[in-house]
Amino acid sequence: MTAHPAWTPASRPGIVPLHPLSFGTILGRSFVALRQNPRVLLGFALVVQTLAFLVIIVALGFIAYATFSRLDTLRPGTEEYDTVTAGSVALMIVASLVLGLAAGAVTVIVQGVVVLEVTHAVVAERLTLGALWRRVRPVFWRLLGYSLLVGAVAVVVLAVLGGIAFGLGVVALPIGIVLGILFVLGLIPLYWWLVIKLLLVPAVILVERATIRGAIARSWTLTRGRFWSSFGVVILIVMIFGFVGQVANIPLSFLSFGFGTVISPTGDVETSGIIAVIAGVVLTYAVLLLVQSIAVVVQSTATALIYVDCRMRHEGLDLDLMEYVERRDAGAADLPDPYLQHVGRDQPSPYLVPATSAAPGYPPPGYPPAYPPAQGYPPAQGYPPAQGYPPAQGYPLAQGYPPAQGYPPAQGYPPAPPAAPTQWAPPVSSPGEPGREDT
Numbered sequence: 001m002t003a004h005p006a007w008t009p010a011s012r013p014g015i016v017p018l019h020p021l022s023f024g025t026i027l028g029r030s031f032v033a034l035r036q037n038p039r040v041l042l043g044f045a046l047v048v049q050t051l052a053f054l055v056i057i058v059a060l061g062f063i064a065y066a067t068f069s070r071l072d073t074l075r076p077g078t079e080e081y082d083t084v085t086a087g088s089v090a091l092m093i094v095a096s097l098v099l100g101l102a103a104g105a106v107t108v109i110v111q112g113v114v115v116l117e118v119t120h121a122v123v124a125e126r127l128t129l130g131a132l133w134r135r136v137r138p139v140f141w142r143l144l145g146y147s148l149l150v151g152a153v154a155v156v157v158l159a160v161l162g163g164i165a166f167g168l169g170v171v172a173l174p175i176g177i178v179l180g181i182l183f184v185l186g187l188i189p190l191y192w193w194l195v196i197k198l199l200l201v202p203a204v205i206l207v208e209r210a211t212i213r214g215a216i217a218r219s220w221t222l223t224r225g226r227f228w229s230s231f232g233v234v235i236l237i238v239m240i241f242g243f244v245g246q247v248a249n250i251p252l253s254f255l256s257f258g259f260g261t262v263i264s265p266t267g268d269v270e271t272s273g274i275i276a277v278i279a280g281v282v283l284t285y286a287v288l289l290l291v292q293s294i295a296v297v298v299q300s301t302a303t304a305l306i307y308v309d310c311r312m313r314h315e316g317l318d319l320d321l322m323e324y325v326e327r328r329d330a331g332a333a334d335l336p337d338p339y340l341q342h343v344g345r346d347q348p349s350p351y352l353v354p355a356t357s358a359a360p361g362y363p364p365p366g367y368p369p370a371y372p373p374a375q376g377y378p379p380a381q382g383y384p385p386a387q388g389y390p391p392a393q394g395y396p397l398a399q400g401y402p403p404a405q406g407y408p409p410a411q412g413y414p415p416a417p418p419a420a421p422t423q424w425a426p427p428v429s430s431p432g433e434p435g436r437e438d439t
Helices: 023-035 038-073 079-122 129-171 173-197 201-208 212-222 227-263 269-315 317-329
Strands: none
Touching: 023 038, 023 227, 023 269, 038 079, 038 129, 038 269, 079 129, 079 201, 079 269, 129 173, 129 201, 129 212, 173 227, 201 212, 201 269, 212 269, 227 269, 269 317
């Protein structure tokens, strides 16, 4: 009996096809990915953003109460009153910056979890929140360091340019105003150019375990030739959620005003004003937190998909992913991480079979050439010898066949004898055949 291979089910599809992605696929799948694992993606992001917001509000409220409450003991208009006011405002600004950096660190955690979840969803895998955090934790400080580095560079650049514009404004106010406008207009394209060129740094740190410097270099290389498509995806997502935030804010303003009127229909300014402000602020920020959480998830998903697409186009990552999926679905265990195999395509995959013939210009650089035949084995029978070699000596030519055209007959062997002429013979009839007589 002939053994037939066992039936193997088709590989499970991920959130994107395993080939280079189009602009529409990246943009559309960035929103669809929320359905892949909503509890980890949206639920985790919403909980973390809400906790961060509450901590920031409570901390700023406590600092404001501790600093500005001193003004009640001072007389307005005095020098001491102005000094305490300036110190309280400066302390609030510093506290806002520190708490903003803390909120950025929390956002980095959300981005890391989302990026790793999306990279696993590409190969149809779903991890728990604990498993994702165990992969984020070793590189969390690199992500935080990169965020702090970007924030520090932005503060320094703005401080330098603002100082230049302010200094020129003191000397000549029109020149300072014009120069400040030019600085702002020049920073807009520079900002977006740097955002796109450094867009993949968090994904490289998370997926490839790269250092900050190595991740910056990798992101700069991977986005080469993919700038405008990546820019289009990012700017569209920013515009969509900015529009959604504005649309959601308008009815909330009317709702808070109507709520205050319902609570205090007599027009009591103190009661209705306080209740309306509190209700409006709480409701507005609740909706904005939801919109912001979805925006963080969608933007992080788009970043992960752009990273996967760039590696597919530049390094053939789709081949490694398909190989991983096929071997995993065939029952193989303890497979290496496909995103860490052949980073930069500097080494060939051990599972790729070298081609014996290919189109001009192939195989691609980095792949091994075709293997030569094993030494010591004669060529297959029935094929003529290689050109330029005479036939083997000592063997006569086949009888009855003329020699090859252009070659003399082999020396020492007579030519083949001519064939005997064919003579006609009368047909012999069988006994009893009609029309024939037996002789």
